[in-house]
Amino acid sequence: MGVDVELRQIEAFVSIATLRSFRAAANRLYITQPAISMRLVALEREVGAQLIDRSGGDVQLTAKGMQLLQLAEQMLETSTRFKQLADGQQSQMQKVRIGATGTIVSAWIVDLFSEIARDLPHLTAELIVDTSPRLRELLEKGELDLAIIMGNTLSAGVRNLPLVRYQNQWIASRSLRLPKTMSLRELAEYRIMTYARDSATYGSVEELFRNNGLWPVKLSSTNSTEALLRITEAGWGIGVISEACMTGARHAKSLQVITCPVQLPEYEYVASYHMDSAGRVGMMVAELARRVCLRLREEKN
Incomplete structure (x- = not known):
């Protein structure tokens, strides 16, 4: 009997696995906790195995979950590339939630938004300005795609790109x-x-x-x-x-x-972003932020 899975089920699994939280994963995907739980249950039913261990207080991958996670991430990445090539310039509008400190806003947030408008025209941006600790907390809760803050964020599924x-x-x-x-x-x-x-x-x-x-x-x-x-x-x-x-x-x-x-x-500022499916927009904007910082450094020198 074949396995019939949907991309949204894979997306739910990857988000839960990388964020280690059903609530944070639901926030990332703009759905409710019951909805993301149903998607995971449907996926586990199709593969015939439990992927996430829910028995303890923390969300943990089972042996089967660890085995399938990398493949699931590759499937989502392939799907994203397929859609981009198929749509060309007609990409569906997508929102990216950016958190930045007041320092970054004063220094070069306008430059970053200019880069987004030019290179990622399918993105709309939501900017939240706050302190590094508060933005880090929002990122860990899944309420931001990207946080430009002081210091690394040491959480599961989060990558840190040094900027300046x-x-x-x-x-x-x-x-x-x-x-x-x-x-x-x-x-x-x-x-x-x-x-x-x-x-x-x-x-x-x-x-x-x-x-x-x-x-x-x-x-x-x-x-x-x-x-x-x-x-x-x-x-x-x-x-x-x-x-x-x-x-x-x-x-x-x-x-x-x-x-x-x-x-x-x-202090070192970094772009911290999630490596789950929805977080790929965070990764793209993080790369643009690094480009801005490199250009400003060259202009200064």
Whole structure:
């Protein structure tokens, strides 16, 4: 007796297997949990074996599931290529959900959207701007296809593509007439504002002052890069921000970079995306993001 399976059943299996969660897989495929469970059950009935072990608290592949997963991924990839070749420029519109930090939005999100419009015209984009920890959580829940964030995401089925490294900087309004170089003790006398409390930057600034015996300081936070820049421009205090937000002439007239002997850390930004079937749009956009970063690096040099 032959096996008669549907691509949507294969798609459900691959999504559950890579995300290790029925809920996250359902979110990725824009269907309900009961619907994705029914697809998996139908597939298991056709192959005559259980593919996902549901007995414990975690979703685990059975021996048969591990045996069939790679083949299932290849089937989906072949199907995608077939549709692309068959449709030509008449590809069906598809949505990609992108998460990015405020730093990336300020630095080159417009360039990325231009690349998407040119090379992936069948995609529509949904952009969510938040901190790296919150975007990572959304990615792991299957509510994002791609997250451009600080640091790798170490979750099943997620791939990380290194993009760029940015140094944090001390900045201040030129109206304050501060010297070009200041010690950490001198900086501690001013109000300081940086990214949200759950960001790596906030933690590193706090740690810097604590380790040098200068805590407490008047350290404030915001999850908006634009707010951070505007508040600092107004002379409210000293800002700590990524160098990526200080490129170009937009803020050069109103803001100055302050050099401090104690350097702020440098952070790597990566494009984290799912390798399940729906996540292939994430992979394509991640490659475009890397192209943008390489071009900007060449232009800078």
